[in-house]
Amino acid sequence: MTPDNNNDTTLFNWEEAKATLTKFMPLMVEDQIHTAQSDIVNPLPEDKRQALMDIPFQEGPRSADEVMHELNDFVYQHRTKQSHPRFFSFIPLALSPISVVGEAINSFYSPYGGSHTLSEGMAVAEKKLMNWMGEQIGYPVKELGGLFVSGGSMANLTASIVARDEKLKEDELVKGTVYVSNQTHSSVAKGIRIMGIPRANIRKVKTNDAFQMIAEDLEKQIEQDKADGFIPFLIVGSCGTTNTGSIDPLHQLADISEAHDMWLHIDGAYGASAILSSHRHLLDGVERSDSISWDGHKWLFQTYGCAVVICKDRQAMSRTFSENPEYLTDIQSDDSNINFWDMGIELTAPARGMRLWYTLQRVGLKEMRNAIDKGFENAQHFEDLFRKQPYFEIVSPAQLSIVNVRFNDGKHTEQELNQINKKLSEMSTQRNNAIYYTTMLHNKTVLRFCCMHPLLTLQDVQQVVDQINEDLASLGLIES
Amino acid sequence: MTPDNNNDTTLFNWEEAKATLTKFMPLMVEDQIHTAQSDIVNPLPEDKRQALMDIPFQEGPRSADEVMHELNDFVYQHRTKQSHPRFFSFIPLALSPISVVGEAINSFYSPYGGSHTLSEGMAVAEKKLMNWMGEQIGYPVKELGGLFVSGGSMANLTASIVARDEKLKEDELVKGTVYVSNQTHSSVAKGIRIMGIPRANIRKVKTNDAFQMIAEDLEKQIEQDKADGFIPFLIVGSCGTTNTGSIDPLHQLADISEAHDMWLHIDGAYGASAILSSHRHLLDGVERSDSISWDGHKWLFQTYGCAVVICKDRQAMSRTFSENPEYLTDIQSDDSNINFWDMGIELTAPARGMRLWYTLQRVGLKEMRNAIDKGFENAQHFEDLFRKQPYFEIVSPAQLSIVNVRFNDGKHTEQELNQINKKLSEMSTQRNNAIYYTTMLHNKTVLRFCCMHPLLTLQDVQQVVDQINEDLASLGLIES
Numbered sequence: 001m002t003p004d005n006n007n008d009t010t011l012f013n014w015e016e017a018k019a020t021l022t023k024f025m026p027l028m029v030e031d032q033i034h035t036a037q038s039d040i041v042n043p044l045p046e047d048k049r050q051a052l053m054d055i056p057f058q059e060g061p062r063s064a065d066e067v068m069h070e071l072n073d074f075v076y077q078h079r080t081k082q083s084h085p086r087f088f089s090f091i092p093l094a095l096s097p098i099s100v101v102g103e104a105i106n107s108f109y110s111p112y113g114g115s116h117t118l119s120e121g122m123a124v125a126e127k128k129l130m131n132w133m134g135e136q137i138g139y140p141v142k143e144l145g146g147l148f149v150s151g152g153s154m155a156n157l158t159a160s161i162v163a164r165d166e167k168l169k170e171d172e173l174v175k176g177t178v179y180v181s182n183q184t185h186s187s188v189a190k191g192i193r194i195m196g197i198p199r200a201n202i203r204k205v206k207t208n209d210a211f212q213m214i215a216e217d218l219e220k221q222i223e224q225d226k227a228d229g230f231i232p233f234l235i236v237g238s239c240g241t242t243n244t245g246s247i248d249p250l251h252q253l254a255d256i257s258e259a260h261d262m263w264l265h266i267d268g269a270y271g272a273s274a275i276l277s278s279h280r281h282l283l284d285g286v287e288r289s290d291s292i293s294w295d296g297h298k299w300l301f302q303t304y305g306c307a308v309v310i311c312k313d314r315q316a317m318s319r320t321f322s323e324n325p326e327y328l329t330d331i332q333s334d335d336s337n338i339n340f341w342d343m344g345i346e347l348t349a350p351a352r353g354m355r356l357w358y359t360l361q362r363v364g365l366k367e368m369r370n371a372i373d374k375g376f377e378n379a380q381h382f383e384d385l386f387r388k389q390p391y392f393e394i395v396s397p398a399q400l401s402i403v404n405v406r407f408n409d410g411k412h413t414e415q416e417l418n419q420i421n422k423k424l425s426e427m428s429t430q431r432n433n434a435i436y437y438t439t440m441l442h443n444k445t446v447l448r449f450c451c452m453h454p455l456l457t458l459q460d461v462q463q464v465v466d467q468i469n470e471d472l473a474s475l476g477l478i479e480s
Numbered sequence: 481m482t483p484d485n486n487n488d489t490t491l492f493n494w495e496e497a498k499a500t501l502t503k504f505m506p507l508m509v510e511d512q513i514h515t516a517q518s519d520i521v522n523p524l525p526e527d528k529r530q531a532l533m534d535i536p537f538q539e540g541p542r543s544a545d546e547v548m549h550e551l552n553d554f555v556y557q558h559r560t561k562q563s564h565p566r567f568f569s570f571i572p573l574a575l576s577p578i579s580v581v582g583e584a585i586n587s588f589y590s591p592y593g594g595s596h597t598l599s600e601g602m603a604v605a606e607k608k609l610m611n612w613m614g615e616q617i618g619y620p621v622k623e624l625g626g627l628f629v630s631g632g633s634m635a636n637l638t639a640s641i642v643a644r645d646e647k648l649k650e651d652e653l654v655k656g657t658v659y660v661s662n663q664t665h666s667s668v669a670k671g672i673r674i675m676g677i678p679r680a681n682i683r684k685v686k687t688n689d690a691f692q693m694i695a696e697d698l699e700k701q702i703e704q705d706k707a708d709g710f711i712p713f714l715i716v717g718s719c720g721t722t723n724t725g726s727i728d729p730l731h732q733l734a735d736i737s738e739a740h741d742m743w744l745h746i747d748g749a750y751g752a753s754a755i756l757s758s759h760r761h762l763l764d765g766v767e768r769s770d771s772i773s774w775d776g777h778k779w780l781f782q783t784y785g786c787a788v789v790i791c792k793d794r795q796a797m798s799r800t801f802s803e804n805p806e807y808l809t810d811i812q813s814d815d816s817n818i819n820f821w822d823m824g825i826e827l828t829a830p831a832r833g834m835r836l837w838y839t840l841q842r843v844g845l846k847e848m849r850n851a852i853d854k855g856f857e858n859a860q861h862f863e864d865l866f867r868k869q870p871y872f873e874i875v876s877p878a879q880l881s882i883v884n885v886r887f888n889d890g891k892h893t894e895q896e897l898n899q900i901n902k903k904l905s906e907m908s909t910q911r912n913n914a915i916y917y918t919t920m921l922h923n924k925t926v927l928r929f930c931c932m933h934p935l936l937t938l939q940d941v942q943q944v945v946d947q948i949n950e951d952l953a954s955l956g957l958i959e960s
Contacts, residue, residue, distance in 0.1 A: 010578070010843045011781060011851055012935055017577035018509045021584055022502055028588040029498045044600035052604050057612050061844040068585070071838065075601035076589040082598065083590070095590050097497035098490070104501055105548070107583040108508040109556040110563070110575050110783040120524035121558035124532050132537050150630060151828035161674055170678040171654050186803055187827045194641055194825060196676015198650040297828065301491060303590040305785075305830035323666055345674060347667045348631035348777065350785035358551065363490045364541040371491055455492055 010061045020064045027072060032097065035084050036455065039432045044078040085453040086434035086460060091242060091270045094371075094453040096301035098362050102355030103303050113148070113351040114341040123340070126353040129360070133294060134310045136275045138287025145314020147344040148306065148352035152269030155293035155309035157191035158344050160234060162291065162311060163263035164195055165320040167233035177201045177225050178234045181213035181248065183241040188267060192234075201230065211244045211396060211441070213237065215252035222260055234263045239286060240271015243439050243448070245379075245402035247271060250285030257290075266292045269307065271400055273299030276365065277372040282400075290316075296356045299372060299401075299452055306352050309344070317343045371454035375401030378451035381458050385465045391478060395446045404439065406446045407472065418445035420477065427471045434464050490541045500544045507552060512577065515564050516935065519912045524558040565933040566914035566940060571722060571750045574851075574933040576781035578842050582835030583783050593628070593831040594821040603820070606833040609840070613774060614790045616755045618767025625794020627824040628786065628832035632749030635773035635789035637671035638824050640714060642771065642791060643743035644675055645800040647713035657681045657710045659701065661693035661728065663721040665747060672714075681710065691724045691876060691921070693717065695732035702740055714743045719766060720751015723919050723928065725859075725882035727751060730765030737770075746772045749787065751880050753779030756845065757852040762880075770796075776836045779852060779881070779932055786832050789824070797823045851934035855881030858931035861938050865945045871958060875926045884919065886926045887952065898925035900957065907951045914944050 010016075044052070052074040081087060083095035111119040126148060134144040149155050160178075168176045173196045180188055182204045189202050203225070205218045222232045235257050237248040250266070257264035266272075266286055272294035275283050286292065289312070296306035311317050322342035341347045360368065379398035386392040386405045396404035407421050422445055425438050439448045447468075451461070473480035490496075524532070532554040561567060563575035591599040606628060614624040629635050640658075648656045653676045660668055662684045669682050683705070685698045702712045715737050717728040730746070737744035746752075746766055752774035755763050766772065769792070776786035791797050802822035821827045840848065859878035866872040866885045876884035887900050902925055905918045919928045927948075931941070953960030 009851075009934070010847055011576045011839075014509045014513045014577045017581045018505045020581050022505060024585070025498045025502065028585065029494045032588070033494045044604060049600070049604055052601070053608050055608070055841070057609075057840045057845055059844055059846045061847065062841055064581075064842060067838060067841045070841075071585065071834070075605050075834070076585075076591060078599075078601035079589065079591040080598040082592060093590065093592070096491045097494045100587055100590070101497045101500050101544075103587040104584040105504070105508065105551065105556075107587060107783050108512070108580055109559065110573065110580070111556060111559040112562060112573070112784060118560040118562065119558075120529070121532070121555035124524060124529055125555050128533050128535070129537075150826055150830070153825060153827045157825065170680075173653060173676050174651050190801070190803060191825070195674065196653050200650075295828075303587050303830070304592060304828060307828075321670070323670060345633060345637065345671070346630055347633045348775075348784060348787075350630070350783070354551070354555070358547060359491075360537045361535070361542055361547045361550075362544060364539055365537055366539045367490055367541065371489075454489070 016064065020068070024068050031076070032095070035081055036086075038081065038084070040081045040084045040087050040435045041429060041432055042078050042080065044074070048074050048078070084435075085456040086464065088434065088436040088449040088451060091298045091450055092452050093297060093304065094299075094301045095303060096359065098359045099302040099306075099355045102358030105358070106351055106354045111351045113349040114347050115339045116337050117339065119351065122351045122354060125357050126351065129353050129357050130308065130310060133308060137272070137292055137310065139310065139312045143313055144310055145317050145338070145343060146308055146310035147317070147340055148308050148349075149344060150305045150352070151297065151307045152185065152267065152293050152295050153187040153191060154345070155269065155295070155307050156188050156236070156265065156267055157194060158309045159265045159291035159293065159311065160191050160236070161195050162316050162320045163234040163265060164197070166316050167263055168231060172231055173197055175229065175231045177203060177230045177232045178236065179203050179205055179218055179221065179232065180236045181205045181207050181238065183207050183211050183243055183246065184236055184238055185242050185267060185269070188236050211241060211246040213248040213253070215249050215256060218253070219256050222256065232260060232262055234265065237264065237266050237289070238271070239266050239268035239283060239292070240274065240400050242270065243441065244396040244404055245271065245399035246396070247282055247399070250283070250288065254285055254288035263291070264289045269293045269295040270298045273372055274400055276369050277376065278369065279373075279376055299375065300356060300359070300368070301371065301454070302356055302359065306356055308353070314338070314343070321345070374454045374456070375452045378456050378458070378461055379403045379449065381461045382449050382451060382465070385462065389469070395441050395444060401452045402448065402450045404441055404446045404448050406444060407477070409477065414444070420475070421445045421447055423475065424468060424471055428467070431467070434467070496544065500548070504548050511556070512575075515561055516566075518561065518564070520561045520564045520567050520915045521909060521912055522558050522560065524554070528554050528558070563933075564915075565936040566944065567933075568914070568916040568929040568931060571778045571930055572932050573777060573784065574779075574781045575783060576839065578839045579782040579786075579835045582838030585838070586831055586834045591831045593829040594827050595819045596817050597819065599831065602831045602834060605837050606831065609833050609837050610788065610790060613788060617752070617772055617790065619790065619792045623793055624790055625797050625818070625823060626788055626790035627797070627820055628788050628829075629824060630785045630832070631777070631787045632665065632747065632773050632775050633667040633671060634825070635749065635775070635787050636668050636716070636745065636747055637674060638789045639745045639771035639773065639791065640671050640716070641675050642796050642800045643714040643745060644677070646796050647743055648711060652711055653677055655709065655711045657683060657705050657712045658714045658716065659683050659685055659698055659712065660716045661685045661687050661718065663687050663691050663723055663726065664716055664718055665722050665749070668716050668747060687726075691721060691726040693728040693733070695729050695736060698733070699736050702736065712740060712742055714745065717744060717746050717769070718751070719746050719748035719763060719772070720754065720880050722750065723921060724876040724884055725751065725879035726876070727762055727879070730763070730768065734765055734768035743771070744769045749773045749775040750778045753852055754880055756849050757856065758849065759853075759856055779855065780836060780839070780848070781851065781934070782836055782839065786836055788833070794818070794823070801825070854934045854936070855932045858936050858938070858941055859883045859929065861941045862929050862931060862945070865942065869949070871952075875921050875924060881932045882928065882930045884921055884926045884928050886924060887957070889957065894924070900955070901925045901927055903955065904948060904951055908947070911947070914947070
C-alpha cells in the first residue's frame with residue numbers, strides 16, 4: 001500500500017523536517033539565550049516591511065535555508081521581546097524552554113484536541129492536569145470540569161456563556177445584567193457583548209483604594225437592577241487585575257452571588273498561579289466561585305495559546321455546549337468519556353495542555369513555586385527601593401508581582417506629573433533595555449512594573465531604579 | 481544585568497531544549513514516517529490509562545528522558561491517526577512535515593499573535609498571507625480583512641458575530657433569524673446559539689438530490705419569516721459540506737442575500753482549498769459572499785489550530801470587535817496598523833498563520849495544487865470502482881475529495897442494508913488499516929470516503945475496494 005515516506009515530494013518529507021529543525025535549532029536557541037542582552041522593542045524598518053510584503057507566493061518551491069533565513073530576519077527578529085526579563089509591561093511572557101519543547105513535541109504528533117475518543121492519551125493526561133489544577137483552586141475533583149483554550153478572553157467567554165445559559169432563558173438576554181469592576185480586564189466586557197448581552201447591561205462597580213471591587217456597591221447595584229426589572233446573573237471577580245494585581249474580596253463576592261442566585265466567575269488569568277506560591281492564602285475564598293480562568297502563558301511560563309477554564313460543575317459546561325445533552329444522563333458521576341468539544345466553543349482544537357503537563361512533570365512543583373515566589377519578591381523589592389526616594393509615591397503597593405509608582409515631588413501640577421511620568425517611560429523605551437509603560441490609576445499617570453520573569457534579579461531591579469534616578473537628574477528634576 | 485542563560489534552573493535552560501529535541505527527533509520522525517504501516521485506531525488500554533492517571537505532579541524534577549518516554553508511550557501513541565492516508569472519516573488530517581517545522585519554529589520564538597505593534601514581522605507576514613488568500617477567493621485586497629483562528633467553529637462564529645452586529649440592534653436578537661441547510665456543519669448552529677440567537681430561530685433549509693441548499697425554499701422561508709415579524713439577517717452557505725463535499729448554489733444564495741439585505745457567510749473550512757486546484761470553477765460565485773472560513777489543518781496540510789476567517793470588508797470586523805472604534809476613522813483606506821485583537825474574539829493568541837506561510841513558501845503553489853487535485857482524483861477513482869460493482873449504489877458521487885456509496889443488491893430491506901453497511905465499516909475498523917465510518921444521507925446508512933491525503937495512491941483505493949468485496953463475500957452477500 002502507501003509507501004513509507006515520499007522523498008520525491010517536498011510536502012511530505014519527514015527526514016527533511018528533522019534535518020531542517022536540527023540545522024536551525026542553534027540559531028533559534030542563540031536568539032533565546034541572548035534575550036536578556038538584546039533590544040526589547042524591535043520595530044520592522046520600512047524597507048524590510050516592503051521586502052516582506054513583496055515576497056510572493058510563487059509556483060515553485062524554495063529552499064528551506066532561504067525561507068528560514070527570511071523568517072528569522074524579517075519576521076521573528078522584529079517582535080517585541082515580551083519574554084525579556086526586563087519587559088515589565090502588560091503581563092509579560094516568561095517563556096520557558098521546557099514549554100517550547102513540550103509544544104514542539106506536541107506539534108510533531110499533532111493530536112486532535114477536541115475529542116476523548118480520537119486522542120485518548122491526550123484526553124486522559126489533560127483531564128489529570130485539569131483535575132489537579134481544579135484541586136489547587138479548591139473545587140471538588142469529582143464534580144469539576146474544564147477545557148484548555150487559547151487565553152483569558154476565551155476562558156472568560158466560555159465561563160460567561162455557561163453562566164448565561166444556566167441563569168437566563170433565551171428571550172431574557174436583553175434583561176440580563178453582569179457585574180465587573182472598573183479594574184476588570186476589558187476582554188471580559190467584550191465577551192459579554194459577544195454572547196449577546198447589551199453593552200448597557202454591563203455594570204462597572206467602583207473599586208476601593210486597593211483597587212478591589214466594593215462589595216457594598218455591588219450589592220446595592222444588584223438590588224437596584226432587580227427593582228428595575230433587570231436579571232442580575234453574573235459577577236466577574238478578578239484574582240490579580242492587570243493594572244495592579246489586586247484581588248477582589250472573594251468571600252464577600254461569593255456571599256452576594258449565593259444570596260442572589262448568581263454565577264460567580266473569577267478571572268484568574270494572571271493571578272490564579274499564586275495558588276501555587278507560598279502566598280496562596282491571598283486567594284482564600286476562590287474555592288467558592290463557580291468557575292475560574294487561569295492562563296499557562298502568563299504566570300506558568302508557557303508559550304502563547306495555553307490557558308484553561310475550569311467550572312466547579314462540569315455538567316453545567318456540557319449542558320451549555322453539548323449538542324447531544326441526552327447522553328449526559330449516563331455519566332452523572334463519571335467524566336471519563338466526555339469529549340472536549342462538548343465543553344466549549346471549538347470543535348477542532350490543538351492539544352493545548354500537553355506542554356504544561358510536560359513542564360510540570362519535568363520541572364517539578366518546587367521550582368515552579370519558587371519561580372512564582374520570585375515575582376512577589378521582585379515587586380516587593382521595587383516597592384522598597386521606590387519608598388526610599390522621597391519624590392516617589394507608591395500608588396499601588398506590591399500585589400502579586402505588580403507594583404505601581406509615580407514620580408511626585410510635590411512641586412508640580414497633576415498634569416505636569418502625568419507628563420513627567422510618561423516621559424520616564426519613553427526614555428526607558430528609547431534606551432530599550434527595560435520597558436515599563438504607564439497606566440492610569442485614579443486618573444493619574446503612573447509607572448507600572450509587572451515583575452513576573454523568574455530570571456529578573458534583585459540587581460536588575462536596583463539598576464532599573466538607578467536608571468530612573470539618572471533620567472530624573474538629566475531632566476533637572478532631582479540632583480544627580 | 482540578567483545573566484545570559486540560567487543553567488542552574490531546570491525551567492530556563494535553552495541548551496537542554498536543543499539537546500532534548502535533537503535527541504527525540506528521530507523517535508518522532510520514525511513514528512510519522514511509518515504512519516502508513518501502522519494501526520490507525522489505537523485505544524488506550526485500561527492499565528495504561530490508570531498508569532497515566534496515577535502519575536502525580538510532584539515536588540521534584542524528573543529527567544527529560546523519563547517524561548518524554550511516558551509522553552510517547554502513554555499519550556501520543558494512543559491517538560487515532562487521522563493523518564493516516566487511509567483514514568477516510570471526518571475531514572482527515574493530512575499532516576505535512578513542512579507544517580510541523582513551521583509550527584515548531586514559531587513555538588520557539590512564540591511571538592504574540594494578537595497585535596500589530598508587538599509583533600510587526602508576524603503581523604506583516606500574516607497580512608500578506610491573508611491578502612493572498614482573500615484574493616484567491618475573489619475579494620478586493622484593498623478592502624478585505626481577516627484573522628487566523630483555531631478552526632472552523634471559531635471562524636464561523638467570528639463571521640456570524642460580525643453579521644449579527646452589522647444587521648441587528650442589540651435588542652433585536654430574539655427576532656433575528658439565520659439560514660443554514662440540513663447539510664450545514666453542526667458547529668455553525670452551535671455558534672449561532674453562542675452569540676445569543678434563540679435555537680428556534682435557526683432555519684434548516686432542505687437540500688436537493690445533490691445535497692445543495694434549495695434556493696427557492698430558502699427565499700420562501702425568508703419571506704415567511706419577514707411576514708411573521710422575524711428579522712432574517714444571515715445565510716450560511718457551504719462550500720464543501722462535511723457529508724458529501726457538495727457546494728451550495730453560490731450565485732443564487734448571493735442574489736437572495738442581496739435582495740434581502742442579509743449577510744452571506746460561506747463555510748469553506750474544508751472546501752475553500754479547491755480554489756487552488758484545477759477545479760476552481762466549482763466555486764464560481766464565492767466572491768460575492770461577505771465572509772468565508774478556510775481551514776489550514778484541513779485541505780492545506782497543516783497541524784491542528786490553523787484556520788482563517790476573511791471578511792470582504794475589514795471595517796465590519798473592526799466595528800464589531802474593536803473596543804476603540806474611533807481610531808478607525810484615520811485608517812479608512814489603510815490597514816497597516818490594525819491590531820488582530822480588534823478583528824476577533826481573542827486578545828492573546830499564538831501566531832497561527834506562520835506555519836502556512838512557511839509551507840507555501842517552501843513547497844510552492846504548484847505542488848500544493850497537485851496535492852489538492854490528488855484528492856479529486858482519488859474520490860473519482862473510488863466512484864469509478866464502485867460503479868463497476870452492480871451491488872453498490874453511488875449515493876453521492878465524487879464531489880471535491882468525498883464520495884458516498886452504499887451496498888445495495890436490491891435483495892434486502894432498507895433496515896438490513898443499513899446494518900450491512902454499518903457492518904462493513906466495523907469490519908474495516910477491526911482490521912485497522914483503512915478506516916471509513918458511515919454517515920446518514922436521505923435516512924440511509926452509507927459508507928463515506930474522504931480521500932484527502934496526497935499520499936493515498938490509486939493502488940490503495942483499489943485495495944480498499946477489493947477488501948470490501950472480500951468482506952461481502954465472507955458475509956455470504958456476494959460470491960467470492
